Amino acid sequence: MSHIRNIVVLTGAGVSAESGIDTFREANDGRGGLWEQHRVEDVATPEAFARDPDLVLRFYDMRREAIQTKQPNPAHEALARLDREWDGDLLIVTQNVDDLHERAGARRILHMHGEHLNAWCTACDVRCRWTGTLIDRPACPACGEAALRPDVVWFGEMPYEMDRIFAALREADLFVSIGTSGAVYPAAGFVQNAAALGARTLELNLERSQGSHWFDETRLGPAGRIVPAWVDEMLQ
Numbered sequence: 001m002s003h004i005r006n007i008v009v010l011t012g013a014g015v016s017a018e019s020g021i022d023t024f025r026e027a028n029d030g031r032g033g034l035w036e037q038h039r040v041e042d043v044a045t046p047e048a049f050a051r052d053p054d055l056v057l058r059f060y061d062m063r064r065e066a067i068q069t070k071q072p073n074p075a076h077e078a079l080a081r082l083d084r085e086w087d088g089d090l091l092i093v094t095q096n097v098d099d100l101h102e103r104a105g106a107r108r109i110l111h112m113h114g115e116h117l118n119a120w121c122t123a124c125d126v127r128c129r130w131t132g133t134l135i136d137r138p139a140c141p142a143c144g145e146a147a148l149r150p151d152v153v154w155f156g157e158m159p160y161e162m163d164r165i166f167a168a169l170r171e172a173d174l175f176v177s178i179g180t181s182g183a184v185y186p187a188a189g190f191v192q193n194a195a196a197l198g199a200r201t202l203e204l205n206l207e208r209s210q211g212s213h214w215f216d217e218t219r220l221g222p223a224g225r226i227v228p229a230w231v232d233e234m235l236q
């Protein structure tokens, strides 16, 4: 590992599964993943919000409340330790909208699909910390308008900080993907970008993902076990 200095880590719903947060495609309790309970196009698109804002706001109010009852797991804690102790470059790019990485202590982190605990005013464009509900149309703390929406990236919307992500991919010696099915773009394409830019690529996942064939190495198992083992390896 001596020549590895700059690392980009991509995380998905699988890294929060052991904290009791539903993944999108399959929840292992037979209830089906989030997308099984709600059609994506009914709850996670700008069109859905225009068509039935109550349905969308209730969907995110439910999830915003739920994540505040969950705790980081050993995978989040291991990545926070890597963040503290790795003296090369590190960027954790998460597709997750929960705050478990930060609650575990990670600091070099970027939420490319937004955050549950932020609200975004569509009148004055201000983003503010938000832990309550939006269904009751609360006033924006900055402009007073009742124009707040969840600060998450919906399908068809541009993910956040793509420039910063590609800048880190250009410098990366190692790209690691953790707990993601590789079904949603542009995140699912990062492994190909990283490989094309000369980085070594490693997948840590419960099962092979849609993009497994793009990775130099795949290690299968629950994130709570295989991520701490990988971080120990990197920091030994």
Ligand code: BV8
Binding pocket: 011, 012, 013, 014, 015, 017, 018, 023, 024, 025, 026, 033, 044, 095, 096, 097, 113, 114, 152, 153, 154, 155, 156, 157, 158, 159, 162, 178, 179, 180, 181, 182, 183, 184, 185, 186, 187, 204, 205, 206, 207, 208, 209, 221, 222, 223, 224
């Ligand atoms: C965009 C926020 C223009 C909201 C989310 C190219 C080809 C085809 C389609 C497209 C394309 N480019 C764009 C598209 C359209 C679309 C897309 O990808 N559609 C898919 C469905 C085909 N993409 C977009 O619309 C994106 N915007 O493209 O804008 C543009 C163009 C170019 C460049 C820039 C921009 C915006 C997409 C973002 C949508 N918002 N989330 C919310 O959360 O409600 S996406 C949301 O779903 C998540 O953030 C995440 O990204 C995705 C879910 O995926 P995962 O996190 O991977 O979760 P999943 O359940 O699928 O898998 C879990 C995995 O974990 C599994 O593999 C499982 O085995 C594993 N696992 C489970 N338990 C464990 C575990 N692993 C380890 N341990 C465990 N215990």
